[in-house]
Amino acid sequence: MSLVSVRGVHKAFGDHVVLRSIDLEVAAGSVTVLIGPSGSGKTTLLRCLNGLDRPQEGVVTVNDVTLDFAKRPSGAEVAALRAQSGMVFQAHHLFPHRTALENITEGPIHVQREPAAEARARGMALLAQVGLTAKADAYPHELSGGQQQRVGIARALALRPKLILFDEPTSALDPETVGDVLVVMRDLAKQGWTMVVVTHEIRFAEQVADHVAFLDGGVIVEDGPPSQVLGHPVEPRTRQFLRRVLDPLSADLDGSDDA
Numbered sequence: 464m465s466l467v468s469v470r471g472v473h474k475a476f477g478d479h480v481v482l483r484s485i486d487l488e489v490a491a492g493s494v495t496v497l498i499g500p501s502g503s504g505k506t507t508l509l510r511c512l513n514g515l516d517r518p519q520e521g522v523v524t525v526n527d528v529t530l531d532f533a534k535r536p537s538g539a540e541v542a543a544l545r546a547q548s549g550m551v552f553q554a555h556h557l558f559p560h561r562t563a564l565e566n567i568t569e570g571p572i573h574v575q576r577e578p579a580a581e582a583r584a585r586g587m588a589l590l591a592q593v594g595l596t597a598k599a600d601a602y603p604h605e606l607s608g609g610q611q612q613r614v615g616i617a618r619a620l621a622l623r624p625k626l627i628l629f630d631e632p633t634s635a636l637d638p639e640t641v642g643d644v645l646v647v648m649r650d651l652a653k654q655g656w657t658m659v660v661v662t663h664e665i666r667f668a669e670q671v672a673d674h675v676a677f678l679d680g681g682v683i684v685e686d687g688p689p690s691q692v693l694g695h696p697v698e699p700r701t702r703q704f705l706r707r708v709l710d711p712l713s714a715d716l717d718g719s720d721d722a
């Protein structure tokens with residue numbers, strides 16, 4: 464059963480069309496990886512899934528909230544959509560003057576009105592899940608980039624979303640901390656979280672994704688299981704993109720390497 468359904472999403476900024484008639488289904492408990500060149504619309508698509516960007520057209524369903532953006536949903540309706548998902552960005556957005564645990568419990572206590580003791584117990588369990596029990600009282604500046612990012616993931620989970628959206632969660636990290644974050648994400652997938660992940664970590668996509676969609680120019684050019692899209696891509700643009708990601712030195716300087 465689909466947890467997420469996107470139908471005919473069209474998004475333009477002024478006269479610059481960024482998403483063209485996007486259709487996407489995400490099964491409950493599945494992992495969808497979005498890949499594609501810079502500017503292809505990956506972040507915008509994630510932002511349309513949680514209402515941070517409002518498409519001009521298209522119907523978006525997440526869990527039990529369905530919005531038809533052509534009908535200009537109200538702020539309250541968009542907020543209901545946003546409440547279905549948690550988002551993890553490229554750079555963590557932790558509160559600098561709060562500890563790791565406080566960053567995680569902030570939303571549950573102040574937004575969701577969860578009793579503080581309960582929220583803290585859950586926060587500690589989430590820290591354990593991301594391998595940071597020992598860092599509960601550390602401030603963000605005392606944590607590595609990868610540790611901060613894992614706190615960011617725990618913070619997103621603390622709000623008990625139905626869906627987690629990841630926008631290049633490892634691309635700003637030192638190489639040696641990337642693995643820790645990917646392992647946490649793989650474990651979340653195993654636990655049955657529904658995830659939509661923008662990433663250039665092709666190995667992660669091969670191993671963890673159920674579904675891969677390749678975007679280019681605001682269109683899903685090719686999508687399917689990773690064995691197909693990553694292993695045996697049919698579309699020349701997908702092949703060219705994968706070649707560049709997997710072997711950056713393969714591109715000709717004039718870019719005409721897609722013959």
Ligand SMILES: Nc1ncnc2c1ncn2[C@@H]1O[C@H](COP(=O)(O)OP(=O)(O)OP(=O)(O)O)[C@@H](O)[C@H]1O
Nearest residue numbers: 476477479481499500501502503504505506507508
């Ligand atoms: N708020 C905005 N106003 C105007 N143009 C925007 C805005 N947000 C995104 N765009 C444009 O929309 C296009 C798609 O942007 P988007 O961020 O979705 O791409 P992306 O695939 O995530 O790229 P990257 O891999 O570089 O993160 C780009 O051309 C971008 O400049």
Ligand SMILES: [Mg+2]
Nearest residue numbers: 505506507630
């Ligand atoms: Mg982006």
